[in-house]
Amino acid sequence: MARIAVIGAGKWGQALHYALSQKQECLITSRTKRDIKNFVNLQTAMECEYLVIAIPAQQVRQWLKDNFKFNNQKILVASKGIEASSGKFLNEIYEEFIPRDNLGFIAGPSFAAEVIQGLPCALVLNSLNEEIFISFEKFFPDFIKTYYSCDVIGAEICGAYKNVLAIASGICEGLKLGNNARASLISRGLVEMQRFGEHFGAKMETFLGLSGAGDLFLTASSELSRNFRVGLGLAKNKTLDDILIELGEVAEGVKTSYAINSLRIEHNIYTPIAAEVYLILEGKNPQDSLKDLLRT
Ligand SMILES: NC(=O)c1ccc[n+]([C@@H]2O[C@H](COP(=O)([O-])OP(=O)(O)OC[C@H]3O[C@@H](n4cnc5c(N)ncnc54)[C@H](O)[C@@H]3O)[C@@H](O)[C@H]2O)c1
Ligand SMILES: O=P(O)(O)OC[C@H](O)CO
DSSP states (O other): SSSSEEOSSHHHHHHHHHHHTTTTEEEEEOOSSSOTTBHHHHHHHHHHEEEEOOOOOHHHHHHHHHHOOOOEEEEOOOOBBOTTTOOBBBBHHHHHSSSSGEEEEEEEOHHHHHHTTTOEEEEOOOOOOOOHHHHHHSOOTEEEEEEEEEOOOHHHHHHHHHHOOOOOEEEEEEHHHHHHHHHHHHHHHHHHHHHHHHHHTTOOHHHHHHIIIIHHHHTTTTOHHHHHHHHHHHHHOHHHHHHHHOOOOOOOOHHHHHHHHHHHHHHOOOOOOHHHHHHHHHOOOOOOOOHHHHOO
């Protein structure tokens, strides 16, 4: 009987399933049946002792309410985002259903398209309980190096915030503002997400490591990123609806922009780049945002 299962068979779920199948049998399940080796129904997957959950952040709460039965499983959360309707971080939502000692969160630069080819990659497994890291690290294949961190909130904020900054970077690229502008945007973005994280108790060193700078540099500088591609589309004045239909996959930065906008207002945090991304998603002309960012 397999001990580990991936829940969610989108791009990331499938890539993690590929990686976690290298050393042992790994099951996978999703809402719709897929033609993947070891695909099982949800009930069978849920019987595994170790679960990796890779469903979009905005669907997590409802999915847990409708499907999850706690049976002392150890869980790694693979999603990156903040719930827009409540401004809650994913660890807060999961902790409403599962004891925090059973939970871990994956962070770090990791395009599914490269993981599924077995290309080398480094990830951080974050948990308040180091035993979670120790339990899961042995499942990962040789091409993935895993690190441990107890900074769950820092990892959560890095993974979510960098998606919003990747949208900004895609806009910068789409407007053909040049390499200098993009480097400035990414480095100011890193400072901004660190300031945001500090407010919520994140450790500063997290922002300079794989989860922060690592994932931000990756996502904000490549068309492999869905969030970056959303930015490219916005710069071309495409409507958000058209961009998301064309994308056909989740771009977490869109909803997370709304969550960060509510949190920055509620907590009075200075987040100029995320604020402009939110305004552009609400219809502001990107050129006007650029002028405002250069002035403030
Ligand atoms: N793709 C990547 O490179 C990558 C890397 C790291 C983290 N992530 C994160 O992983 C999460 C999933 O991303 P993805 O790339 O797999 O997205 P995707 O768009 O490829 O797939 C999303 C999956 O979630 C499932 N899903 C959607 N709504 C659901 C619901 N209500 N209940 C259950 N399942 C539902 C879909 O069926 C699909 O299988 C996101 O938070 C993303 O930020 C993605
Ligand atoms: O394609 P994106 O923009 O969702 O980014 C994927 C991963 O989060 C990169 O680490």
